[in-house]
Amino acid sequence: MSETVKTPFLAVRGLAQRLGDTPHDYDGLLQLAAGKRFVLLGEASHGTHEFYAMRAAITRRLISEQGFEAVAVEGDWPDAWLVNRFVNGAGSGSAEAALDAFQRFPTWMWGNRDVLEFIRWLQQHNAALSVDQRIGFYGLDLYSLYTSADAVIRYLEQVDPDQATVARQRYALLDHVRDAQSYGYQAAMSLRPAARNAVLQQLQDLRTRAGQYLERDGLSARESQFAAERNAAVVANAEQYYRAMFGSRTSTWNLRDAHMRDTLLALSAHCVQRGGSGKVVVWAHNSHLGDARATEMGRQGEWNLGQLMREAAGNETLLVGFTTYTGRVAAASNWDGPVEHKLVRPALADSYEHLFHSTRLDRFFLPLRDPAAAPLRKSMLERAIGVIYLPQTERASHYFEASIAAQFDAIFHLDETSAVEPLDLPEHWHRAEAPDTYPFGV
Secondary structure (H helix, E strand, O other), X not given: OOOOOOOHHHHHHHHOEEOOOXXXXXXXXXXXXXXXXEEEEOOOXXXXXXXHHHHHHHHHHHHHXXXXXXXXXXXXXXXXXXXXXXXXXXXXXXXXXXXXXXXXXXXXXXXXXHHHHHHHHHHHHHHOXXXXXXXXEEEEEOOXXXXXXXXXXXXXXXXXXXXXXXXXXXXXXXXXXXXXXXXXXXXXXXXXXXXXXXXXXXXXXXXXXXXXXXXXXXXXXXXXXXXXXXXXXXXXXXXXXXXXXOOOHHHHHHHHHHHXXXXXXHHHHHHHHOXXXXXXXXXXXXXXXXXXXXXXXXXXXXXXXXXXXXXHHHHHEEEEEEEXXXXXXXXXXXXXXXXXXXXXXXXXXXXXXXXXXXXXXOEEXXXXXXXXXXXXXXOEEEEOOOOEOOXXXXXXXXXXXXXXXXXXXXXXXXXXXXXXXXXXXXXXXXXXXXXXXXXXXX
């Protein structure tokens, strides 16, 4: 077949497996996932219902059929830890209360109906398992500078009050503003090495003293110690990140994704220490999970989690992207703005999304490791919608060049998608209208 495929269009037509809304839609992906330790499931936007629902369905099968032991998401560690406690039966709160921990903008990214349904399923699934077999839910991100510092102090107050006092003094060097971005600006301007050294020493001390802390009560102690160490790592890396914000975008992006890689590898190792195989499913944006070396990002000096995991774990890593041609999306118009129910413009003519649409296959799974996918290594535009969507500046704001067959191992494409539904719905949610310049003004 590879000898007859001459164009990207024919490559897609020859390899695509149409989706039929049946349990078998994910069979092809499950075959690719066999033997993998890390399956990274992307999304072309942070506000598309189908991406969340499909990732949840795939993850349920990976857990049930292939023994995956943890779900790691593009969210803050302390917030996800509260969800982790819920799915593992700790505490008496509801699923809604667990997701309410995600209060940082954008709240709808994890506080939505699809995630709610998934964590309810995960809690029910875990209820039938022994404690050491239960599936965890964890955050990969590093924005929670102060929340993580507070969590480290609370942990030490329980296991080592003297060290809690030391940690409080060290983290006080971050407290002169209690606002992460303001701290970053002031630290960058004054070059405050004392804070940097202090947070690194706190992380080292936690690791050094782990043995004595773990003598307390077995598995529960290991979980608490692991959470504390990751929170301390968040503080150390977030301190560096917020200082770097007043430098180059490349520097902060690379710091963030390197932190995600370190967290993911630490999580996998933690699962192995518990007696598991270290298999983890990741939910994050395509821009984090598709290999940056195959994109415009890579040429600009940026790396990402997908690239770093391929470098760290090789063939044990599977990168899966999701794309859409048009539809609706939950997104804001500016940072910290309210969520809106927005129309997604049809993809630009020189994009992969338009190519997929032109095949008239509608919804399909596309494996990309087959030699017949070689024409899809051609550089074309690819769309990325984050938490902000600006259709009036579509080309400049949301497209970048990529070689999709080098970027991902497989793709799910849906011609038309719908918006994810936030748990906290704004008024007039379903009254979105096309902008005055639609479909022009690109």
